[in-house]
Amino acid sequence: MATTAITIEVDEEAARIFENASPDEQRKLAALVSLQLLEAVRSTSSLREVMDAIGQQAQQRGLTEERLQAILAEGDTSGTGERVP
Secondary structure, three states: OOOOOOOOOOOHHHHHHHHHOOHHHHHHHHHHHHHHHHHHHHOOOOHHHHHHHHHHHHHHOOOOHHHHHHHHHHOOOOOOOOOOO
């Protein structure tokens, strides 16, 4: 399988885990992300269904509404509630 490097923004903890992983673990994590992206775009489910499934998985893994709001607020420097690039 041919691969291409891309850059995506992830949660700080996810980035730290990836950066501290061994090269073998990094390859496994990259393959997992690739499969998730492919599944999301090839799915016959609607975008809303995919987003709901991702949300449910995040909640099962311990993401709370408060933590989500804190993550979103980290990217909001305008004070408007909108993310500023």
